[in-house]
Amino acid sequence: MPKETFYNLPEEKRKKIEDAAIQEFKDYSFDTSSINRIVESSGISKGSFYQYFDDKKDLYKHIISIIVEKKIKYMSPVMMNPFNHNFYTLMREIYKSGLSFAMENPQLLEIGNKLIADTTHPIYIEIIDDNKGKSDEMFELLLKNAMERGEIRENLDLKMISYILSSLNLSIVDYYTKLTNKREYNEEMMVVVEKFLDFVQYGISKIEGDGSND
Amino acid sequence: MPKETFYNLPEEKRKKIEDAAIQEFKDYSFDTSSINRIVESSGISKGSFYQYFDDKKDLYKHIISIIVEKKIKYMSPVMMNPFNHNFYTLMREIYKSGLSFAMENPQLLEIGNKLIADTTHPIYIEIIDDNKGKSDEMFELLLKNAMERGEIRENLDLKMISYILSSLNLSIVDYYTKLTNKREYNEEMMVVVEKFLDFVQYGISKIEGDGSND
DNA sequence: ATATCTTATGACTATAGAGTCATATGACTA
């Protein structure tokens, strides 16, 4: 956690430091990022930096918490009352909010991607231990509910499916990012979401499935 | 490319250097890996290293090429005559060979994962430009063939599906790695492959699909 | 034995990083 001195700073100065850090962590991994560069680009002295933060890790975690907070803001309308909706409707909203966040916060997305990239890195382990297995567990809960309602087949390994769904959650962002350079909600985005959901629902086999949903 | 002096080295010494490098690149990313540590653990002098390799990148690329070569050895029996088989049979073999490689070469897997982790890293771009888009394109070709044979639905976006399939190819390894600590071919592995394929074929929707295949 | 060519060496250079600390600034208080 940043020290009190950091929060005593005028908003503007604080923002400038955070922005410099975001820029740095977007361009460099935790290990290769440089506090020297950050203090330079934010116009503060080295000594000041260590009045605000314990060390590099402290700053990094602060930035990650900003990202998590913002991401949650995108999700929360969707997750208001998750069990009142059809599972596929919910999935559509989740994928949509994930894509929106990604499109509108490319820098934060990049930082997040860099973090989850190396799951063996101590910093990953430390941060994930804080925000314990969120995504997977959420999907598993929703799936359990959907199974009870008969919205999905019974012979499914829910742990595995939830793993797949949360991994597809990353894939869709990655796929769409490479496909387009739009930066806000648009129709094209929804087309991709629909196609992903169609795949999740019906697979690719010929036997059944017409792409309709809800 | 390593210099001639490297290839003139006795097999044993060469192996020792490669092993030390593999160990290092397993534990550290390209940026954080250290030639100092590599020369120390392989028992050669700093000067010698630069008689064998231009620089760190040269060594790294050499190790990556070893990985690619080995990976291809696992794949090649599967890909002997890819168009003579049912698409799902082929997918099963591809996923199986991917899992086998991962299980039997955990160190190499780790290095590969670290590489594909950060797609914005210059070293990634440079290496991928060499081995140009292999995986995605292969899946797309197989899918096109499968569609012509009527093994998959017609209303599919093949570019997207091939993206998903190659991304699931990574997911299955990741999932199984976290699930077990077995290190060779076994039944449990096949169960996971079958479940993944079942998902790919029929999705999770109730309407159809019983998990049978071929 | 001498000359030539290849390989081996590790001290050294130059660069960059994280983190420290004595000192300075400035604002607010008595």
Next chain:
DNA sequence: TAGTCATATGACTCTATAGTCATAAGATAT
């Protein structure tokens, strides 16, 4: 005006890195 406290500073220490180079060792040929 003098005193107190929070904040700001950047030169400095220590550590580690990649890459170089003059020198040595060894092997092979003449």
